[in-house]
Amino acid sequence: MLRSYFLALALSLVAPIGLHAQTLQDILQTHQDEVLKPGRRTVGVVLDDLVESGLPQALPFLESWRDREIVQREGDGLFFAVVEEGDTLSLRDLDTGSLIAIPDDEGLTEARPNGGVRRAIGDALVQFQLSDPDIEKRQAAVDAIARSMDASQLEPLAASIPGEQDPDLRAIKTRLAGMLRASFADTPDERIAAIDALSGDLSVDVRAVLNTILATDEAVAETIPDGANVARVLAVGADISADEAYARLVAADLAPPLISKSAIRDALIANIANGSVGGVARAQLNTDEARATAYDALAASTDLPERVTDAAQAEAVAAHTFYLAYAEPDTAITDAAAKALRDIEAQVAVGQAIDLGLDALSLASIYFLAAIGLAITFGVMGVINMAHGEFIMMGAYTGFVVQQFVPDYTLSIIIALPLAFAITFGAGVAMERLVIRHLYHRPLETLLATFGISIALQQLAKNIFGTQARPLTSPEWLDGALVFNDVVAISYIRIAIFVLALIFLTLILFVLKRTRLGLEVRAVTQNPGMAASMGINPDRINMLTFGLGSGIAGIAGVAIGLYAKVTSEMGADYIVQSFMTVVVGGVGNVWGTLAGASLIGFLQKGIEWLNPSNTLAAQTYMILFIILFIQFRPKGIVALKGRAAAD
Structure with missing residues (x-):
């Protein structure tokens, strides 16, 4: 914790004076309810303001908030960090770091972020820890980014690279920033350039990034829509079976569902009258063909759904195109990713x-x-x-x-x-x-x-x-x-x-x-x-x-x-x-x-x-x-x- 305050002091000496016009307490007072009773959806506002403020004291606050050490004093509504040393209880000022001894915890309301909020706080801490003097904390921050691979981490990670003193960690940061740019850069040209730069990297995580860019979804339509980024057209019978193709039509509400044999049997049993159903005697309902004939006749005179014949299934399948579409809409990006992945696989x-x-x-x-x-x-x-x-x-x-x-x-x-x-x-x-x-x-x-x-x-x-x-x-x-x-x-x-x-x-x-x-x-x-x-x-x-x-x-x-x-x-x-x-x-x-x-x-x-x-x-x-x-x-x-x- 002392290291965090040394960092705060160092940053305060080099930061612009206008940066500290607003104190950390001011930000917390603006978001009292969110700090005291944070929720997964509301905590983002507080974290964004803390990150944008650039206040060095935000780092120790986030650590204390994550560890459930933040309390609010009921008399004036100010927030403090609780410090316990044996039987002595003190409050630490979040801006100055000075300690105030108190007899007990009466009149204090504890902020208790839940697990989801604490994970969000941890993500925000990563942005501060990227430039922490402790290399272990910087390494932990880089590892956290590698696990989450979130677009919000690209900018702070890239900003921390020029000041990184350890050459090995700088190389890791640069490589990780390249993977983030390949996935989340603002312009297609930036993403394509980052993808091309990854084509010589044989690591599993780089291949995972490229495979994520090349992720596909199953799709079906009468004609492929204009602008669709098609990865592959599927041939019925070779790539997918006819039954699977019709099931996709049903899932897309492009064809009526099939009537199962058990549903046909139940419908016939429920509509038997005078020893017959659908014009077929009960004694003759001993084959699938006879039951299908009886059901067709019954569906024609009632509100039962019509049975889909084999010919109708084949006709519906033939009238549609089945394909895999890239989740990424830009064809230039997917083409670059596919080429890079082919190059990597050849090198592998x-x-x-x-x-x-x-x-x-x-x-x-x-x-x-x-x-x-x-x-x-x-x-x-x-x-x-x-x-x-x-x-x-x-x-x-x-x-x-x-x-x-x-x-x-x-x-x-x-x-x-x-x-x-x-x-x-x-x-x-x-x-x-x-x-x-x-x-x-x-x-x-x-x-x-x-x-x-x-x-x-x-x-x-x-x-x-x-x-x-x-x-x-x-x-x-x-x-x-x-x-x-x-x-x-x-x-x-x-x-x-x-x-x-x-x-x-x-x-x-x-x-x-x-x-x-x-x-x-x-x-x-x-x-x-x-x-x-x-x-x-x-x-x-x-x-x-x-x-x-x-x-x-x-x-x-x-x-x-x-x-x-x-x-x-x-x-x-x-x-x-x-x-x-x-x-x-x-x-x-x-x-x-x-x-x-x-x-x-x-x-x-x-x-x-x-x-x-x-x-x-x-x-x-x-x-x-x-x-x-x-x-x-x-x-x-x-x-x-x-x-x-x-x-």
């Missing part, structure tokens, strides 16, 4: 395609991270490792454990990434030494063994961490999303996963192409016998390769854990997609894995877009597509030469 379609592409790209990044380790082990060793998903799970839980000891989320992620690699690398080496090495060239036994290990690791995780999902919290700088417009946006976490996938792609290519280990891995992959004859130990390479693939899965688990839930079953959510990625892309090839992840990610998002209500069906269609794809290209997108290709 492009934006939705880009947004879908970004979603597919981020999903492909996740699949690539999940599958790249499997691509190495499966491609080099030919081992079907069903426990690969559990290495992803181990990496995610490693990140969770690190965050329990390192509360700095950024530092914890930096620590968790190499630690997850080390843990899962060791687990992978141990698994290869203890189990896998004894099952080479026995794919069925390898599959069953790794599947059993997968179940054991899941149960171990449940025993340690429980069955509930555990949070792997991302740093604050990964919160939120990169928003391009109201249609295109991508979360920072997905961007980080995409960047991490690129880093992995670069590192793996470097290791395979530029290091001795990579050279030996490629040699063993292409021809293990020749590699052994050149002094390379295939058994050692297999061990390191399996450990490397497992370690990469652990790092992928940390990244995926930031995006998805961390549970003991999370690995199972990615094992199927990982195998599909490797097989579709090409076994043992990094570029093939990248191509397979891209294909599956874009394919899954595309199917989900076509069938958004059923994700299970989308996954089923994706699997069927991949099965068909493999039939035509069994070696994958990028076929590998050497042992894997021969196998």
Whole structure:
């Protein structure tokens, strides 16, 4: 409240002297009855005078009036604001702000505006709050205007824009003023210019404004009236049915109403005489045709309304034109709005395609991270490792454990990434030494063994961490999303996963192409016998390769854990997609894995877009597509030469 008085003092120093020739009390005395007992229809006069007065003290008065703190002193009829401080009761002068202590509230009549009046007062307050020093009040005023979108708010909103100091709020005010001008500007040219300016704005509220301008009403006439702004002529049979068309004629008093079967039956029953009605014996009134004949004869001799025949209905419908007419009479305005809306919808379609592409790209990044380790082990060793998903799970839980000891989320992620690699690398080496090495060239036994290990690791995780999902919290700088417009946006976490996938792609290519280990891995992959004859130990390479693939899965688990839930079953959510990625892309090839992840990610998002209500069906269609794809290209997108290709 003190802020309001500082505003009043500031405005009083810069306002013209003639502005204060009339005090706030003078205005209130002119409208005593409306202030004391305001009504929804009468309060507007008081509010208009207060707004036009420009008095800075009108703002605190409106706030007190809205909050039911205004009273009238019976002795002189003056209005005050009641101030209660503990047991002390005071009256505040509405013009000077000085306080008058009083013993009690005797001799005071309280003004009690109802809900509708208080809403009207709130609308008037908006005009004052648009230039309030408190940015929160200015923001609240702008939000109130956006909700109501009333023509009376255009002028004060536009007047407040030049003095707005906050650039973001100024942009919001300018945009909101443009929407108000599109709907309520004084001249058609101003409205059309405002509509044209909105054609590049993809927000939902702008589209709502344009749709409001393009709102239509159903209409029917023998001939379309001159000057009617017709949006569309409706074809009977295509756009509306014949029955619906005749119902519109009846509603417009252009055709008599139909007589229902029940009304015909009731009329016949009421007029039965000597066993017949309308010349038809009662026993013969057992069909709709007979009852219709009897009713027609009865209506011809009585004051009953005549029945409308099918031919008469068809004739009446054919004699009239059914159309949709714009509520806005100016065709230039509706044409501009329709063009702007078409432009926006075209841009929205492009934006939705880009947004879908970004979603597919981020999903492909996740699949690539999940599958790249499997691509190495499966491609080099030919081992079907069903426990690969559990290495992803181990990496995610490693990140969770690190965050329990390192509360700095950024530092914890930096620590968790190499630690997850080390843990899962060791687990992978141990698994290869203890189990896998004894099952080479026995794919069925390898599959069953790794599947059993997968179940054991899941149960171990449940025993340690429980069955509930555990949070792997991302740093604050990964919160939120990169928003391009109201249609295109991508979360920072997905961007980080995409960047991490690129880093992995670069590192793996470097290791395979530029290091001795990579050279030996490629040699063993292409021809293990020749590699052994050149002094390379295939058994050692297999061990390191399996450990490397497992370690990469652990790092992928940390990244995926930031995006998805961390549970003991999370690995199972990615094992199927990982195998599909490797097989579709090409076994043992990094570029093939990248191509397979891209294909599956874009394919899954595309199917989900076509069938958004059923994700299970989308996954089923994706699997069927991949099965068909493999039939035509069994070696994958990028076929590998050497042992894997021969196998």
